[in-house]
Amino acid sequence: MKIFSILLSALFIAGCGGGGDSSNETVSTQTSGSASVSTGTSAPQQNSKKLGDNSAPSNAEFTQFSAFLATLSDQTGEFESQNIYLKLYTDGGNTLYLGRYKPALPIQTHIPNHLTRVYVDIFSNDPSDTTITRELSL
Numbered sequence: 001m002k003i004f005s006i007l008l009s010a011l012f013i014a015g016c017g018g019g020g021d022s023s024n025e026t027v028s029t030q031t032s033g034s035a036s037v038s039t040g041t042s043a044p045q046q047n048s049k050k051l052g053d054n055s056a057p058s059n060a061e062f063t064q065f066s067a068f069l070a071t072l073s074d075q076t077g078e079f080e081s082q083n084i085y086l087k088l089y090t091d092g093g094n095t096l097y098l099g100r101y102k103p104a105l106p107i108q109t110h111i112p113n114h115l116t117r118v119y120v121d122i123f124s125n126d127p128s129d130t131t132i133t134r135e136l137s138l
Contacts, residue, residue, distance in 0.1 A: 065110040070136060072120065074103035081126035089119050111138070 048054065056062075068088075076084050086101035088109065097109045101122055111118060116138055123131040
């Protein structure tokens, strides 16, 4: 039974055929009438999805992320705890950065290009401390 299924699978794969080559051959097929269908690669099509037919301009950029560098004013004096954290996130709640906050250092990360604003929460592990929330426009 295994041999039969392997043979059947091999015949199926072989019967699928291949792609073809990139030569400029023209193939004509006669259908059940007098119509003839001709296909080939002699001229590029206007709505082609081939990479070779749709070259990008020389000044095109394909980046999805941009560098983000921001310095926030030092507001750590409002906290009782020495462990202060910073969370950088989007409108949808996607966290872009989460780590310890040191006011002397700028926030440096990469963010998606489509964002126009991000939010920053500065908080500590002490439950008596409040959370500072800021909105940053990009």
